[in-house]
Amino acid sequence: MAVVYRSWKALTQNAILTRSVSNSLRLYSQKPPAPVVPLVNVEVDDKSGVAVVTLNRPPVNSLNTPLLTELGAAIKNLEDNKSRGMILTSSSDTVFSAGLDILEMYNTPKDQLSAFWTTLQSTWLSLYRSSFPTVAAINGHSPAGGCLLALSCEYRVMVGPKFSIGLNETQLGIVAPPWFVICMRDVIGHRQTELALTTGRLFSAPEALKIGLIDSMVSNKAEAMAEAQKFITQFAKIPPLARKLTKESVRGEGIRYMEDNMIDDLQIFMDLVTQPKIQKGLEMYLATLKKK
Numbered sequence: 001m002a003v004v005y006r007s008w009k010a011l012t013q014n015a016i017l018t019r020s021v022s023n024s025l026r027l028y029s030q031k032p033p034a035p036v037v038p039l040v041n042v043e044v045d046d047k048s049g050v051a052v053v054t055l056n057r058p059p060v061n062s063l064n065t066p067l068l069t070e071l072g073a074a075i076k077n078l079e080d081n082k083s084r085g086m087i088l089t090s091s092s093d094t095v096f097s098a099g100l101d102i103l104e105m106y107n108t109p110k111d112q113l114s115a116f117w118t119t120l121q122s123t124w125l126s127l128y129r130s131s132f133p134t135v136a137a138i139n140g141h142s143p144a145g146g147c148l149l150a151l152s153c154e155y156r157v158m159v160g161p162k163f164s165i166g167l168n169e170t171q172l173g174i175v176a177p178p179w180f181v182i183c184m185r186d187v188i189g190h191r192q193t194e195l196a197l198t199t200g201r202l203f204s205a206p207e208a209l210k211i212g213l214i215d216s217m218v219s220n221k222a223e224a225m226a227e228a229q230k231f232i233t234q235f236a237k238i239p240p241l242a243r244k245l246t247k248e249s250v251r252g253e254g255i256r257y258m259e260d261n262m263i264d265d266l267q268i269f270m271d272l273v274t275q276p277k278i279q280k281g282l283e284m285y286l287a288t289l290k291k292k
Ligand SMILES: CCCCCCCCCCCC/C=C/CC(=O)SCCNC(=O)CCNC(=O)[C@H](O)C(C)(C)COP(=O)(O)OP(=O)(O)OC[C@H]1O[C@@H](n2cnc3c(N)ncnc32)[C@H](O)[C@@H]1OP(=O)(O)O
Pocket: 059, 060, 062, 094, 095, 097, 098, 099, 100, 101, 102, 103, 141, 143, 144, 145, 146, 168, 169, 172, 174, 175, 176, 177, 178, 268, 269, 272, 273, 286, 289, 290, 291, 292
């Protein structure tokens, strides 16, 4: 921040020397540019070594390419630094994440659409297979892609009872890709996944607890963070390599699906989402959200 301000000052001073007095006065009245606010905050606790990764894209943390890129970079950084664990949460009091940013899929040029999906795939894979323990502290609504992020962590603690979570894609006329399905099935089982996904059901936190979609329900974010820390602490004495290889083995189907099908998955997404009928559906859904 100090660096940004200093270079701004130098710039204005140079300009003042070379311009007329009136121009200079106008420059003096201008404010420095707003600082660039990160879309993902990372804070590592000195004592426990656990990182709190906070999604910070108001109002609803919808997942666009820049946010997914920052999240992917944060996870890579934690891997490189042999992190002890990660808690994924949100800076909002009411929304964990509203899922994929529909504006990234609606009326979007093909190269941007492709970059968006590729970034989602790679960020998801790095979260899903991370060597360190991961917990979602779900402190607000968590539909669709928000639910996917939570499912990709190893433990889910959710603030309840009023927030909802689930994969609601079919309700929007779109299809949850196979890797979303694998994540859900691994957590709640085949039968419940079929029921939940074919209806696009969103579950209240107590309902989610009942079917095992979340592991625990608490009444506020502080409790969620404390429980998340507790979950990660239990791994302090487990050899990290054994833990990592075991996690990769348990999650093998999802990992292999993505590694083997990245390009096909992208192609199917592009073909599906660019269909006029799907575009019309997204347009109508966006309008409904805006009218609320
Ligand atoms: C063989 C089979 C092959 C299959 C291949 C599959 C191929 C792929 C197909 C494509 C798959 C795509 C997968 C998509 C998954 C997704 O994640 S889609 C996104 C779904 N998300 C939602 O449905 C959530 C929508 N939002 C909400 O329900 C609410 O916003 C909320 C409950 C999260 C929060 O409510 P509230 O706090 O009241 O905020 P709002 O006033 O509703 O919203 C504020 C503001 O944000 C905008 N917004 C909300 N959500 C989104 C979003 N997801 N994207 C973009 N924008 C969003 C909303 O319009 C408001 O905007 P304004 O302030 O009015 O401008």
